[in-house]
Amino acid sequence: MNRLDPRVRLLWVGSAALTALVIGALLFAVVQFVSPPFLPSWSPYAATAVVFVLGASLAIARYRSWGYEVREDSLYLERGVFTRVRTVVPFVRIQHVDSSRGPVERVIGLASTVVYTAGSRGADVSVPGLTADSADELRERLKRLAIRSEGEDAV
Numbered sequence: 001m002n003r004l005d006p007r008v009r010l011l012w013v014g015s016a017a018l019t020a021l022v023i024g025a026l027l028f029a030v031v032q033f034v035s036p037p038f039l040p041s042w043s044p045y046a047a048t049a050v051v052f053v054l055g056a057s058l059a060i061a062r063y064r065s066w067g068y069e070v071r072e073d074s075l076y077l078e079r080g081v082f083t084r085v086r087t088v089v090p091f092v093r094i095q096h097v098d099s100s101r102g103p104v105e106r107v108i109g110l111a112s113t114v115v116y117t118a119g120s121r122g123a124d125v126s127v128p129g130l131t132a133d134s135a136d137e138l139r140e141r142l143k144r145l146a147i148r149s150e151g152e153d154a155v
Helices: 008-034 043-065 103-108 132-152
Strands: 067-070 074-079 085-090 094-100 110-117 124-131
Touching: 008 043, 008 103, 008 124, 043 074, 067 132, 074 124, 094 132, 103 110, 110 132, 124 132
Parallel strands: none
Antiparallel strands: 067 074, 074 085, 094 110, 110 124
16 A cells, blocks of 8 residues: 655645634634633643644644555555545546645645546546555556456447
8 A cells, every 4th residue: 555745744734724723813812802701811832732733633644544546457545533534536537637736735745636426426536645656657557447447448
């Protein structure tokens, strides 16, 4: 089973930190401007710390639970902290494959591979936290395997 690049933890922990800061700032504004008697003045700091610790813990657990594997006839994904999700994408169902790199991913040096499939529910799957070279390599490999399987599945 292939694991994600460890740098994806930075991305996910950073997202948790940003969420914690937003919640802390909102709570700070409530305490400063509304002054509800039931909220102590230190509550924004405590809330920020709790949300950050929970979010960072979830990000680490999410990283540990993620894996993918290119099998003989399909792409297999396994992920999920609270709910384990195992997805099998047969190569004959692949419509097209993209590599994407958002601005934050580019700074960290990561990319994602997105696989679009024929179907309605969950018609695409994404493998995040890959190096740019790994994402391109996975995209090309899946493209070749999808083209090959199309010929095998022809009527």
